[in-house]
Amino acid sequence: MIDFSNDAAKNLKELREKKPLIHNITNYVVMNFTANSLIAMGALPVMAHAENEVEEMASIAGALVINIGTLSDPWIRAMFKAGHAANKNGVPVILDPVGSGATRLRTETSKRLIDELDIAIIRGNASEVLSLAGEDSKTKGVDSIHSVEDAAQAAVELSLELDTVIAITGPKDLVTDGNTVYRVNNGHELMGKVTGSGCAATTAIAAFAAVNKKYAEAAAFALGYYGLAGQWAAMKHTSPGSFRVGLLDSLYEIGGADLKTGMKLEVLHES
Amino acid sequence: MIDFSNDAAKNLKELREKKPLIHNITNYVVMNFTANSLIAMGALPVMAHAENEVEEMASIAGALVINIGTLSDPWIRAMFKAGHAANKNGVPVILDPVGSGATRLRTETSKRLIDELDIAIIRGNASEVLSLAGEDSKTKGVDSIHSVEDAAQAAVELSLELDTVIAITGPKDLVTDGNTVYRVNNGHELMGKVTGSGCAATTAIAAFAAVNKKYAEAAAFALGYYGLAGQWAAMKHTSPGSFRVGLLDSLYEIGGADLKTGMKLEVLHES
């Protein structure tokens, strides 16, 4: 394993010093949890979705998260407005295509967002990423029925085609910019028992992308940090209610030195 | 007491093996909590409310929850679309008429849903159920001012009239299909101190209805299991913040063997 832990620790330090504003247009289910997650990490979350304010908010943000978990037409319009404003101002846009593949609305909206906006990073589960790659993917609601490994090759191709970093989360997360492929050997299965844990992973990526313009690296560091928080929480809690509380605690407690010893990142392939 | 605990344990086992997709059109306040509750039980929650995707989602679900806690016109339209799609596909529809009786919008929407859709199970507090029975019921916001006993006779009559299972929750829950009347002697008063605990009870009913087509039995088992989780949580926690966390933990921890010893269900009347 190459040792990225010093760079990751530096990113985390910078995140906590700069406290970047992360603008989220996200789903109703996870808003509270992802806002609390971002605060625990050290960032400043703001949730704003009105068509008549998102451009202003996205323009001053350190990163913009577009999460399609509970879509409706006015929100889709706001996502495009915010996304264009972010693009114009050099603010990285992170897309979480929740449930893409499950309904036409979600798949088509994800593809339109990818086509019309300049997306820095896409974070999804394997089924969601496959659905974007044009595979005839099915999901079970918003849950993946494919493994990360199933989607790895499609992710690399999609990344090259779109010139976008792709992060697939699952038992072992995978991040690629089409050239380098990172595998993140952190995380815990109880994370799958908390609604919005994937969405919160996306916000961690956004927070790191606000301080590290090498987006593949930022995504890999964020997932290593977030996965380590899951491992810390699982050392204290074995059921999902208290694990969820412990996950927020751990995001707050983990410091740079902990990343240096705990983050397990490897480069699978570099071209 | 008749011993239903073996059948209830079988339902819980099947629920955790099949992991049915539960489609929720529910209120903003409880979405996160009910999603986490469903995951803790073993089901797969999905929250989707857009008119242009609910039919697709409801068609593939194991059960559909319609919860009117924070209504607006677009959501009402989505409820009807999803409900008709569920009816067409044999997916049971569970209605939670939150605050029916408190405002005309809520009472009238509940009645229209009942008239136009084939509802498998209605779960409400006593005031809500009385409001559906055409009684001049008042509620205090979304809280009941009537006792379960007040509403018992109305529930039996309403159940027969609508050919729908009625579940009234309160200190002692009551479930009836118009013929059999079950009383659930599980639960804890701290459940009343957690917003959405009634809504989460409704989702437990939906999860059991997805694996047991005898809907009165499914509702009674679900409330026994859910009430037992409240009792477990109250053994460890005496204040509502930590009790709420413990409730999620207990939903996850309770297994079939625990139901066998802890569920307290009785048949009050069988015609």
Added chain:
Amino acid sequence: MIDFSNDAAKNLKELREKKPLIHNITNYVVMNFTANSLIAMGALPVMAHAENEVEEMASIAGALVINIGTLSDPWIRAMFKAGHAANKNGVPVILDPVGSGATRLRTETSKRLIDELDIAIIRGNASEVLSLAGEDSKTKGVDSIHSVEDAAQAAVELSLELDTVIAITGPKDLVTDGNTVYRVNNGHELMGKVTGSGCAATTAIAAFAAVNKKYAEAAAFALGYYGLAGQWAAMKHTSPGSFRVGLLDSLYEIGGADLKTGMKLEVLHES
């Protein structure tokens, strides 16, 4: 320090006996947390935002909270309808101008609400309050970049101009009706690490205003009680996930006798 603790304890007792209905039109992010906070305090929360029911709900409430944290046009219309109904029925209206100063939509909506409605109490952070006073205030998303002291003079002038109680929360909260200025020496810095802790402070003010028509006093008592809950939580928890749980627990656990010993309120100025 003048000893207000007996009066505050009486308010808390009355709150728990009368269980006033608090109608909230509030943002998606905090709805669950503020509902749970209100229940823990002893009040009955209801969240309702549909234009076709808010007048009915606001008319029967003990207080109405208008919180602009996630605005959209239909919600703004509902805020005015509910506000006018509350005014007509003598129900105090509490405004939380979340993020005023951050976007034009928020600043202008806050000002319109203040102009057209009779607002009993405004609760915001320093940046938000300054933005209402016409100062060229900037906020970082929804977070203050000004200190409470920066905003104190503007608050007094604004309070006199609008004939409205102003409460500014921060490390030391300040409440004024333009004549008397209270400082609240309760609270803990971890409160700033929980999303919606300011919004929940606003709901505490609403709950106290429902039982105490001296609104400056009600706001000061509420913030003393709420701040003390933060201190209690911080004695047990040092990270934000578990602190948040402990805050809800403490709101429930604190009784009148605890207020008498723990509330630290002083009058800075009386004219």
